[in-house]
Structures are given as C-alpha cells and as structure tokens.
Amino acid sequence: LEQSISTYLGASHVLAASNGTATLHLALVALGIGSGDEVIVPALSYIATANVVELVGATPIFVDVDPRTFNIDVSLIQAAVTPRTKAIIPVHEFGLPCDIAKICELAASLGLSIIEDAACALGGKDGEKYAGTFGHFGSFSLHPRKAITSGEGGLLVCADSALAGKISILRNHGVKMENGKITFQEAGFNYRLTEMQAALVHSQFQRMEYILTKKQELADIYHEEIKSPALLLPIVPEGKTHTWQTFHVLVDPSIDRDSLILKLRENGIGTNYGAQCMPDQAFYKRKYDLDSASLFPHAIVAYHHGLALPLYEKLSAAQVRHIATTINNLTSRP
C-alpha cells in the first residue's frame, strides 16, 4: 500500500497509520512541536486539524478562510506569525487544493514547517503536483467518508528520510530493530494500520481514478442543473484539480439552512453542513473565547450557511438531477 501510494504521488516516503488524525499527530510529534509553540491552522476545517495541535500541548492560531474557495486566506498568514510559530497546517478543504505553493514559499522564508492536511484531497492537484506532496508532511485520511477507505486509516507523506524513520518508530511503540534485537527508542504510540485494512484499501486504490472521474461527472451535473439564485456553487480556480470529496454550496442567508436540511431529508435527500468554524466549538470557545464572527467572518458564514450535497460514485446522473431539481424547487421564492 505504502509503495503504491508513493509511486502514484511521486513521494519519497509514505507511511500508513491508524487514521488521518494519528498521521497529523505523528507529524507534529516528529517535528518536536509542543508546549509554548504555536501552529497556524485555518478557522474552517474538520475539528481534528486543531485538536492535534492541542494534543501536543501547542496552541492553534486560527486564520480566516477565503470566502469562495473556503481554503486558508494566504494573505492573512503573515500577520498571525509570532516568534513562537513553528508550523502551518494548511487544509485542502472539501478536496480543493489550497494555494499550497505560495504557502510553502512563505513558510520557507519564515523557517516554518508545513504539514498539509490533505485528508480529503487524495488525487487532488495544484498544477502538476499532487496535494500532500508540497509540504514537509502531507496527511491523508482513509475514513469511510473519504473516496477510498480501510474502515479507519491514514497515510502520511514525508519528504525527509530521517523524519520518516522517526515516524515509523513512533507509530509502533517506539520500537526499533537493531542487530536483530528490538529496542525502544521513543515513547511511541500504537498508531499501526493492520494488514487487513491495508489490503482492503489497496484494492479500492485500483479503482480510485474511476471514483474521482465519476465524482467529477456528477459535480458537473450539479453545476449545470442547480439554477436556484439562492445557492452559491463551488468554484475550481485555474490549475487546480478538485477531488469533490464534498460538493459544498452556500445557501443565501434569507433561507434558513437548517430548515432546508430538514425539508431535503423529508424528500429522501441527506445533506449536512460542510465544516466547522473550529474556534466556535465548545472546547475552543471555553479555552480561548475568540469572537469568531468578527475575527473569522468567512469561516462563520460557511459554518452557518454551507451545505454539503450528496456526492459519491454510486449515485446515478438521474439521481443527481433529481436532487438538483428538488433543491431548486425548495429554494425558489414563491
């Protein structure tokens, strides 16, 4: 599995682990990031992106996202950097690669490490290069919600051989084989992926290009068929390849998004909000008490008005047209 993925991505080291949160955690531990350090994260993501920073005892510094791509707003990063900043975790939100080349350039000039949270972006590209292969680390999730899955699982791309060696020890109780003898070199974790999970996801990997192509076709149908002026459809900036992990639309504030979710459910269509404004979640609210509405306005808009539409390769074109028509009808004004 590790070899297949590293060949596919053109990455030097790929390490499998038990999930896509473990991979982010391993990267932070391997970099020695901990108490007193700060790590820059987008305000909008799945909560794991911020939780791993807390897990190592460091402080997540939230930065607002771009209102159209929902990815971290690169122009706001510099102002969030302090002498304590050690790393940036840019997220390829919903499977759309962020401006990762620019972020890497900025990080290099500031001496910061980059851990790409590419949980949703296996197969996504910025230019000719795969998401997850730009930074010092790139983390993928194999959770059932993602395009290919091992039940639970994760993959970590690592550019540096010494760090890759450290990760392989850390994920297995700190065990190192030396002269045929087991030694314990680190206070490591049990973050192993099992052989059975690896076999399962490896067979799905053989169909991944088919899955991504099918999802692109269905996303195109949504773009053609959703005509309601109350919905703002996702964009794909020039040069980026979206994986369509999530087809994320913004619902006009004149329509209550949560009631729309309920009405769609009554019509047999399952939808949900797309991603959390992380500083607004209970733990972060208690600990940092940040005023998200004024500090992260675009993340708050996406959290309150974003909607993830059904998109998986087994949906038919007719079903996607039916969903689009139902949404058009439910959101058009009388």
Ligand SMILES: *Cc1c(COP(=O)(O)O)cnc(C)c1O
């Ligand atoms: C799914 C996801 C994760 C967590 O992955 P798990 O495998 O569930 O631990 C982390 N970050 C983002 C952006 C995700 O979408």
